Amino acid sequence: MEALVPAFIAALVMQVGDRATWLTALLADRYGRPVRVALAATLAHAAGNALAAAAGGWIGPMLTPNAKSLFLALSLIFGGAVLLWRVAPPDRLEGWKLGAFLTPLLGIFILALGDPTQSFTLALAARSYPWFAFAGAALGSMTVAFAAAMLGELAWRKLPLRWVRIALGSIGMIGGAILALSAVRLL
Structure with missing residues (x-):
């Protein structure tokens, strides 16, 4: 259960203002x-997070506890860095019929494959309970997808997402x- 809530929160945070959203x-x-x-967006994110959770469940037993903590720390650092990066507009898929x-x-x-949410799901799944990590990430992704779809593009883009992304990143x-320093026993 310890992976469910962090995965849910990570999905909410990592997808704020994301291109897939x-x-x-x-x-x-x-x-x-x-x-x-x-x-459809929920199923797309769920499929990607299921792959990440399965991979995390597979590599988890091969890692030491400190390696698992360091993996999670690196996922947080890189996810935070992505949040600080400016979001380019997504391809509008106008040719797709x-x-x-x-x-x-x-x-x-396709757009979300390898995004920070999946990286975090992978790291949490490697620590413990891969399917709880998957469920949390899928629920968080669903929440953001429904909010974005109900608001529409114009209302979504009017939200102060840049400042939220900077703070969360x-x-x-x-x-x-802090987690990385703790994992390598420097803190």
Whole structure:
């Protein structure tokens, strides 16, 4: 259970203002079906996080406790750095003619593959209980996807996401640095 809540919070934090979330809002506006687009986005994120959780469950037994802590710390540091980076607009997928479900499902899956949420899911799954890490990340991703789809692109982009990302990125990097120093026994 110790992986469920951190994975949920990480998914909420890492996807604030993320390109995949922006694409979810954009596609919800284009198709006029926010619930269908949000469900597709949720499934896309869930598939990526399931892969990350399975990989974490596989490599976890091979790592020492300090290595697991260092892996989690590096995930926090890199995730925080990504939050500090400026978000480029996503490809609008205007050439994709797959409909209101398959376009967001495939587009968001491809865009989100390897994102910081999945990195954090991988690191948490390596520590303990991979499927709780998956469930938390999937629920957090679903929450953000539904919020973005219901708001739409214009309202989503009006949110003060830049400052939120800067604050959360700084906290993530500081927390990751403290955890890393603890993992290598310097703190």
